[in-house]
Amino acid sequence: MRIEIRGARVLDPASKRDKEGSIFIAEGKIAALDNAPDGFLVDETIDARGLSAIPGLVDLSARLREPGFEYKATLESEMRAAAAGGITTLACPPDTDPPLDEPGLVEMLTRRASGLGARVHPLGALTVGLKGEKLAEMALLADAGCKGFSQGNAALPGTAMLWNAFKYAATFGFTVWLRPQDAQLSANGVAHDGEVATRLGLAPIPVIAETIALRTIVEIMSATGARVHLARLSSAAAVRLVQEAKSRGAALTCDVGVHHLHLCDRDIGDFNANCNLTPPLRDPSDRDSLRRALAEGVIDAVCSDHTPVDDDAKQVPFAEAETGATALELLLPLTLQWGKEAGLKPVEALAGVTHRAAKILGVPAGTLAVGASADICLYDPASPWIVQPAALASQGKNTPFQGLELTGRVMRTIVGGRTVHVA
Amino acid sequence: MNNNLQIAPDGSLRHLLSTEGLPAEMIRRILDTADQFVSVSERDVKKVPLLRGKSVFNVFFEGSTRTRTTFEIAAKRLSADVINLNVAVSSTSKGETLLDTVYNLQAMDADMFVVRHSQSGAPHLIARHVKPGVAVINAGDGRHAHPTQGLLDMYTIRHYKKDFSGLTVAIVGDILHSRVARSQIHALKTLGVPDLRVIGPRTLIPAEVERLGVRVFHDMAQGIKGCDVVVMLRLQNERMNGALLPSACEFFKCYGLTADKLALAKRDAIVMHPGPMNRGVEIDSPVADGPQSVIMPQVTFGIAVRMAVMSMLGSP
Numbered sequence: 198m199r200i201e202i203r204g205a206r207v208l209d210p211a212s213k214r215d216k217e218g219s220i221f222i223a224e225g226k227i228a229a230l231d232n233a234p235d236g237f238l239v240d241e242t243i244d245a246r247g248l249s250a251i252p253g254l255v256d257l258s259a260r261l262r263e264p265g266f267e268y269k270a271t272l273e274s275e276m277r278a279a280a281a282g283g284i285t286t287l288a289c290p291p292d293t294d295p296p297l298d299e300p301g302l303v304e305m306l307t308r309r310a311s312g313l314g315a316r317v318h319p320l321g322a323l324t325v326g327l328k329g330e331k332l333a334e335m336a337l338l339a340d341a342g343c344k345g346f347s348q349g350n351a352a353l354p355g356t357a358m359l360w361n362a363f364k365y366a367a368t369f370g371f372t373v374w375l376r377p378q379d380a381q382l383s384a385n386g387v388a389h390d391g392e393v394a395t396r397l398g399l400a401p402i403p404v405i406a407e408t409i410a411l412r413t414i415v416e417i418m419s420a421t422g423a424r425v426h427l428a429r430l431s432s433a434a435a436v437r438l439v440q441e442a443k444s445r446g447a448a449l450t451c452d453v454g455v456h457h458l459h460l461c462d463r464d465i466g467d468f469n470a471n472c473n474l475t476p477p478l479r480d481p482s483d484r485d486s487l488r489r490a491l492a493e494g495v496i497d498a499v500c501s502d503h504t505p506v507d508d509d510a511k512q513v514p515f516a517e518a519e520t521g522a523t524a525l526e527l528l529l530p531l532t533l534q535w536g537k538e539a540g541l542k543p544v545e546a547l548a549g550v551t552h553r554a555a556k557i558l559g560v561p562a563g564t565l566a567v568g569a570s571a572d573i574c575l576y577d578p579a580s581p582w583i584v585q586p587a588a589l590a591s592q593g594k595n596t597p598f599q600g601l602e603l604t605g606r607v608m609r610t611i612v613g614g615r616t617v618h619v620a
Numbered sequence: 621m622n623n624n625l626q627i628a629p630d631g632s633l634r635h636l637l638s639t640e641g642l643p644a645e646m647i648r649r650i651l652d653t654a655d656q657f658v659s660v661s662e663r664d665v666k667k668v669p670l671l672r673g674k675s676v677f678n679v680f681f682e683g684s685t686r687t688r689t690t691f692e693i694a695a696k697r698l699s700a701d702v703i704n705l706n707v708a709v710s711s712t713s714k715g716e717t718l719l720d721t722v723y724n725l726q727a728m729d730a731d732m733f734v735v736r737h738s739q740s741g742a743p744h745l746i747a748r749h750v751k752p753g754v755a756v757i758n759a760g761d762g763r764h765a766h767p768t769q770g771l772l773d774m775y776t777i778r779h780y781k782k783d784f785s786g787l788t789v790a791i792v793g794d795i796l797h798s799r800v801a802r803s804q805i806h807a808l809k810t811l812g813v814p815d816l817r818v819i820g821p822r823t824l825i826p827a828e829v830e831r832l833g834v835r836v837f838h839d840m841a842q843g844i845k846g847c848d849v850v851v852m853l854r855l856q857n858e859r860m861n862g863a864l865l866p867s868a869c870e871f872f873k874c875y876g877l878t879a880d881k882l883a884l885a886k887r888d889a890i891v892m893h894p895g896p897m898n899r900g901v902e903i904d905s906p907v908a909d910g911p912q913s914v915i916m917p918q919v920t921f922g923i924a925v926r927m928a929v930m931s932m933l934g935s936p
Binding site for chain 1: 625
C-alpha cells in the first residue's frame with residue numbers, strides 16, 4: 198500500500214521541519230517527504246489541505262486498566278481513545294491488578310493490544326507486586342518487552358531496596374522510572390500543602406515529600422550508575438533539583454503530566470474530585486515553573502498520565518476519590534495550548550510528546566524522518582472544539598477540562614501506514 | 621467559594637455548608653432570626669410550628685452526641701419530625717456508597733439532611749446530588765467546616781460585644797485539625813474583625829493560614845495580649861500520641877488557658893470553647909467556670925442558631 202498525504206503542513210519536531218509538503222508512505226514506513234521517490238505509484242491519496250501532519254504522539258504514561266480494572270476501562274476503549282488522540286506509541290505503567298511483575302502478564306497485554314492501534318510498551322514492575330520488598334524479574338520482563346521499570350503510583354521503596362533495585366537495573370542498563378514522592382511525608386495526604394488544603398481541610402502533601410524523594414533518587418543514582426526517568430514532577434523546587442542534577446551530568450530525564458501544565462490547587466474549588474490527581478496539583482507558582490521548565494527543556498517530556506476512573510470512584514468525598522483523569526484525547530490540544538501560551542511554535546511545543554518522549558522510552562518513534570515507521574497524526578490546527586466527556590472515546594469521562602474550548606482536533610491517526618482513526 | 625451551592629439565585633439560603641462565602645448580610649440575618657428563637661426557648665411551651673410536617677434527617681457518619689442532640693432539639697422546637705441515623709463508617713465501607721445512602725433516605729421523603737462526616741467536603745457532595753427543595757446542613761465535615769458552630773460563636777460574640785468592627789479575637793490550640801476554627805475565621809473576617817489571631821505550636825498550624833486573614837502567634841502570652849475574645853479549641857486525644865505534641869501536660873503549660881494568661885487579655889474579655897472541654901489540657905477549670913467564661917451560653921445560643929438556620933432552609 199502506497200500512500201501520499203498531500204497538502205498538509207508537515208511538522209517534525211526532531212528535525213524542526215515546518216513547511217507544507219507531501220508525505221509518501223510505502224510498506225508502513227515513510228518513504229519520502231515532499232517529492233515522490235522514483236517510480237512511486239500512489240494507491241491512496243489523503244487530501245490533508247488545511248491540516249497539520251505530525252509524528253504520532255508518544256505518551257509516556259497511559260493507564261489502559263488491563264488487567265484487573267476492566268470495569269473502569271478496557272483495552273479496546275482506551276486504544277480507541279489513544280487513536281482518537283493521535284497517540285501512536287504509549288507506555289503503560291505497571292500498576293494494574295495484578296501488577297505487571299510477571300513476563301506472562303506483559304506478553305498477554307502486548308498481544309492483546311497489538312493491532313488495536315498504538316504501539317503499547319508496558320513498563321515492568323520494579324518490585325514484586327509493587328510492594329517494595331523483592332526485586333521483580335527485570336531481565337525476564339525486559340525479554341517480554343518491558344522498556345523500563347517502575348513503581349507506577351505505588352509507594353517508593355525504602356532506601357535499602359531502592360539502592361539494590363538501582364544496582365540491579367544498572368547491571369543490565371535498564372532505566373528506572375520513578376515518581377519522586379516520599380511515602381511517609383505523603384501518607385494520607387491528598388492536596389498540596391498550601392492555602393487551598395488549609396481552607397478545605399484536606400490532608401496535605403508537602404513539597405518536601407517530592408524534593409526529599411528526588412534527592413534520595415539522585416543520590417542513589419549517582420552511587421549506582423543507574424539510569425533514571427523521573428515521572429510527573431509537580432513543584433518548582435523539584436524542577437530546580439533536576440536542573441542542578443542535569444547540570445552535573447546526571448543521566449536523568451523527567452516528565453510532567455499535562456494537567457499540571459494547566460491546573461493548580463485553586464482549581465479544586467469546592468472539592469472537585471476530578472482535580473484529585475497524583476501527584477497533587479500545587480501552587481500557581483509551581484505550575485508556572487513546570488511550564489517554563491518544559492519550554493526550556495529542563496523537563497524532557499509531557500505525558501497524558503491518562504487514568505480512566507469510573508464515576509463511582511469519583512462521586513465520593515474528595516479524599517476518598519480515586520486519583521487521576523482521562524486525558525488521551527486531550528494530550529495534543531492541551532500541549533498545543535501550553536505551547537501557544539508559552540510563545541512556542543507548534544513544532545517546538547510538540548517535542549515533548551514526540552521525539553524527546555520516544556528517546557526516553559528508547560523506541561524509534563516520534564519522528565517523520567525518511568525510513569521511520571509511518572506513525573502519523575493529522576490534526577486541524579484551526580477549528581475549536583469543546584471538551585464534552587460523553588463524546589470521548591475513553592471509558593473514563595472524568596476530566597477537570599470539561600467544557601473547555603480547545604483547538605487541535607485529531608482528524609486522522611496512522612500507525613505503520615494503517616489508518617486507525619478518522620474523525 | 622461556596623456561593624453557588626449554598627446561596628440560591630434569589631439570594632436565599634439553599635444549603636448551609638460553610639461560613640466561607642456567606643455574605644455578611646446573610647450571617648446577620650441568621651443571627652437576627654436566632655434572636656427571635658432565643659425567646660422561644662425561654663417560654664413554657666418551647667415550640668413553634670414553622671417546620672410542621674417536615675422531616676429532618678440527622679445523618680451522622682461520624683459519632684457525635686452533643687451536636688446531634690442540639691440539632692434534634694432545634695428541629696423539634698420547630699415542630700419537625702426528626703429521624704436520627706448513626707451511619708457507622710464501617711457500614712458504608714461494606715458496600716453502600718455515601719450517595720446511595722443519601723438517595724435511599726431521600727426516597728423516604730426527607731426535607732432536610734443534617735450531615736456529619738469524617739471527610740472534608742462530604743456535605744458538598746451530598747448537596748450537589750439532592751433533589752431540588754431538599755436542604756443540606758453541614759454539621760461538621762472532616763477538618764473543613766462546622767458552620768452552625770461558627771455561627772453560634774458569632775451570635776455569642778455579638779451578644780456580649782455588640783459590634784465586630786473593633787475586636788481582637790484569638791483562636792488557640794489545634795488549628796490544623798479544627799473545622800470549628802476554619803468556620804470561625806471565615807465568619808469573623810466577613811463580619812469585619814480587624815485583628816484575628818491564631819495561636820498554637822507549628823505542628824498544629826496549617827500551611828499558609830495567614831492567607832485566610834489571620835495573624836499567627838506561637839507564643840500564647842503575646843497572642844492573647846489585648847484580646848476581646850479568646851476561643852479555646854478542643855485538643856483531640858489522638859493528637860497527643862507524640863507525633864504532633866509531646867504530652868497534654870506540656871501543651872497545657874504552653875497553650876492552656878489559665879487565669880494568669882487570661883489576665884493578659886482585656887479585662888472584659890470573654891472566653892469561649894466549642895466543647896467538649898478537656899479541663900487541664902486546653903483550659904483550666906477556674907477559667908472554664910469563671911466569670912469571663914461564656915461557654916454555657918454558647919450551648920444555649922446554639923439551639924437558637926440551629927433553629928434559625930433550619931427555619932430559613934425549611935420555610936422558603
